[in-house]
Amino acid sequence: MDFVLNKLDKHLDNHGSLDQHRKDLKRKLEELNGLKEDTESIMRTELQPRKKLKSEVRIWLGNVERINGEVQVLDGRIGESNALTRGFHGEDVSKIIKEIEELITQHGKFHGGLVADNPQWIGQVLSTRSLSGEAVKACVGEIWQCLMDDAVPKIGLWGMGGVGKTSIMKVINNQLLKETAKFDIVNWITVSKEMSIAKLQKDIASKIGVQFSGDEDETTRAGMLFETLSQKSRFVIILDDLWEKVSLERIGIPEQSNGSKLVLTTRSSDVCRQVGCTLIKVEPLTEEDAWELFLEKVGCDVLYIPGVEPIARSIAKHCAGLPLGIITIASCMKGIDDISEWRNALTELSLHKKSVNGFEEEVFQQLQFSYDRLKGPKLQDCFLSCALYPEDWEIEEEGLIQLWIAEGLVEEMDSMQSECDRGRAIMNRLISNCLLEVFTYSENERSVKMHDLLRDMALHIAKSRFLVKAGMMLEKAPDVEEWSKGLEKVSLMSNWSLYIPSEMSVPKCPRLTTLLLSDCDIGSIPEGFFKHMGALKILDLSKNSIKSLPNSLSKCSKLTALLLSDCYIGSIPEAFFKHMNALKVLDLSRNPMKNLPNSLSNCLMLTTLLLSDCDIVTIPEEFFKHMDALKILELFRNPIKSLPHSLSNLKNLNSLLLAHCEDLGNVSSSSNLGVLKNLPKFRILLFPE
Numbered sequence: 001m002d003f004v005l006n007k008l009d010k011h012l013d014n015h016g017s018l019d020q021h022r023k024d025l026k027r028k029l030e031e032l033n034g035l036k037e038d039t040e041s042i043m044r045t046e047l048q049p050r051k052k053l054k055s056e057v058r059i060w061l062g063n064v065e066r067i068n069g070e071v072q073v074l075d076g077r078i079g080e081s082n083a084l085t086r087g088f089h090g091e092d093v094s095k096i097i098k099e100i101e102e103l104i105t106q107h108g109k110f111h112g113g114l115v116a117d118n119p120q121w122i123g124q125v126l127s128t129r130s131l132s133g134e135a136v137k138a139c140v141g142e143i144w145q146c147l148m149d150d151a152v153p154k155i156g157l158w159g160m161g162g163v164g165k166t167s168i169m170k171v172i173n174n175q176l177l178k179e180t181a182k183f184d185i186v187n188w189i190t191v192s193k194e195m196s197i198a199k200l201q202k203d204i205a206s207k208i209g210v211q212f213s214g215d216e217d218e219t220t221r222a223g224m225l226f227e228t229l230s231q232k233s234r235f236v237i238i239l240d241d242l243w244e245k246v247s248l249e250r251i252g253i254p255e256q257s258n259g260s261k262l263v264l265t266t267r268s269s270d271v272c273r274q275v276g277c278t279l280i281k282v283e284p285l286t287e288e289d290a291w292e293l294f295l296e297k298v299g300c301d302v303l304y305i306p307g308v309e310p311i312a313r314s315i316a317k318h319c320a321g322l323p324l325g326i327i328t329i330a331s332c333m334k335g336i337d338d339i340s341e342w343r344n345a346l347t348e349l350s351l352h353k354k355s356v357n358g359f360e361e362e363v364f365q366q367l368q369f370s371y372d373r374l375k376g377p378k379l380q381d382c383f384l385s386c387a388l389y390p391e392d393w394e395i396e397e398e399g400l401i402q403l404w405i406a407e408g409l410v411e412e413m414d415s416m417q418s419e420c421d422r423g424r425a426i427m428n429r430l431i432s433n434c435l436l437e438v439f440t441y442s443e444n445e446r447s448v449k450m451h452d453l454l455r456d457m458a459l460h461i462a463k464s465r466f467l468v469k470a471g472m473m474l475e476k477a478p479d480v481e482e483w484s485k486g487l488e489k490v491s492l493m494s495n496w497s498l499y500i501p502s503e504m505s506v507p508k509c510p511r512l513t514t515l516l517l518s519d520c521d522i523g524s525i526p527e528g529f530f531k532h533m534g535a536l537k538i539l540d541l542s543k544n545s546i547k548s549l550p551n552s553l554s555k556c557s558k559l560t561a562l563l564l565s566d567c568y569i570g571s572i573p574e575a576f577f578k579h580m581n582a583l584k585v586l587d588l589s590r591n592p593m594k595n596l597p598n599s600l601s602n603c604l605m606l607t608t609l610l611l612s613d614c615d616i617v618t619i620p621e622e623f624f625k626h627m628d629a630l631k632i633l634e635l636f637r638n639p640i641k642s643l644p645h646s647l648s649n650l651k652n653l654n655s656l657l658l659a660h661c662e663d664l665g666n667v668s669s670s671s672n673l674g675v676l677k678n679l680p681k682f683r684i685l686l687f688p689e
Contacts (some may be wrong), residue, residue, distance in 0.1 A: 002024065020091040025458040028100045029071055036064045043114055067100060076367065123186030126170040127439060134321065136155050136266040142280055143172055153256035156272025157265045159282035161453050162324035165265040166240055168282065168357055176236055184257070187216045189231040191242045191393040196473045197250055198210035218250065225252030236261045241452060245274040284321025293323060297330035309340045325366030331434040332373045348372070348542060367457045370433060378409050381434055381586055382426050386394045386450050387458035388491040388516055390471025394439060394447040397427060406538045406561040406585065407514060416607065416631060439560060470488060474637050485508035489514040497521050500529065519543040528552050542566050542587065549576065558582050565589040565610070572597045581605065589613055596623065605629055612636035619644045628652065
């Protein structure tokens, strides 16, 4: 009897300690999963082409996943236990806690990064779609035969826009990556209409591991590329979407020998001949193949709607055998079961405007039709805004949605999350209509790209409203004559050495709402540049060398988003923000700012204030007193000694990101904690240098 009582007493003790053990387990697991999230975030940065995850990191991540599963199973078992058996699980909990602690210790031993060189990597896998039609498959076979034949060094794939040249070569690219015994490296380079030797050299260098300092001239860069490529016994270079003849010598591409290959895709057979290629023409799909592709994209349900099949066949025939048009139009008609809508679609397509200069007639008709069927001008404007980015640019979804929100194309909603969700729904609509191509890097990270023909069409539609010269290697801003009064959006982004002449006349653009000048290395902006831009809402000057802002900008009272990250701005005049009553987003990250101008505290509509990596030491006590709308505040890596008491007034704040490099104790001091404890639920990040 005494033995039973002793065992029961021990069991009750175990029952009491189990709750404490489970609390410890929960805390340790949260710490481990936090390390896992940080690791995955770093992985997305480090896991570049030619790299692979280190085995120890891969095994560690697998063990973390396993532990999470075991904890879930154990929680279920404990939940199903009765009062007598529950305490016996204490040993299981202790065992998992010990393993979690070991995993946390292992994480601290990941020295020298998370990735290593991948010797088996010879090129980048590309996203592809399935190819349709016997003629296309025969074309693929012909290209492959040339690639395997050492006597054919240069191959030119040509045909009209939208016929599927790029899609075919993407499939070929991925097949070549399996030929590791035949080729050392496979490089895919998108050339595009606005080609420059310097950009082409830079793109090739990034693919083969050559680093330019920025001081080299064209000849030196060509020599560096030539030397590196010559060391590869067999290489394949694919130049996609070439519009004009190029000098391989000027670029630095060696003459192909020993089985190395150069492949071009172009709309011009002359370009292929001038480079000395073996020509392969991509023909449009046959009428039957075009119908099969149309049916695949629109869905076979259309065959069961009385009277629709002959209309659908006529629509497919209008696409003239061009896969881009077939896929785009079929996606627009997917899910429509009303025969009157089908008849109307055929009528619209038949009556559509003919070609304009610079467009192939059939493709333009088809793509214009798809654009016109987007419901509502705001959805159409969301699509047109994608053309503000450089040609063949992978556009980050989050940044594009923020642009739509700032432009007012996404209606204002109760929360920022709701607005982002609405933006993502718009994005999905454009993707499902095949107007944008999607690239998924993780569950929450997507990018999109516009086909060059779709971009050409968008710029044609908006030609009186848009001035777009993004990524064109401009050295001088467009002359004032190009800045017409009817302009609504201007994009000169990613012209890496652009300057705005001080003697340039002031542009008169009273309707201009969006001006994108990021990543241009602009050194200064004339004082009166913004004088006649009273409607300006969005200004992106990030990644430039400017040290000060022109006074005329302070008069732009309708500005809602001002992006100034990664510049050299040391100070802003005290009254600069006095008239910016509509400002909602201000990004001053990575500027040598020491103080914030007092007028900024009067921006009552401000929802997002980004001040990471500045040199801010103090913030006035009353600075946040009236910023009731502020929701996101970032103060990464600033030597701030104490937080202002007015910070506790921010009842709508849901994201406060802090990092103190010199003394983390300052942030957790009693005075700072007194400020923080009055805030609503928010996210706070603290990490050392």
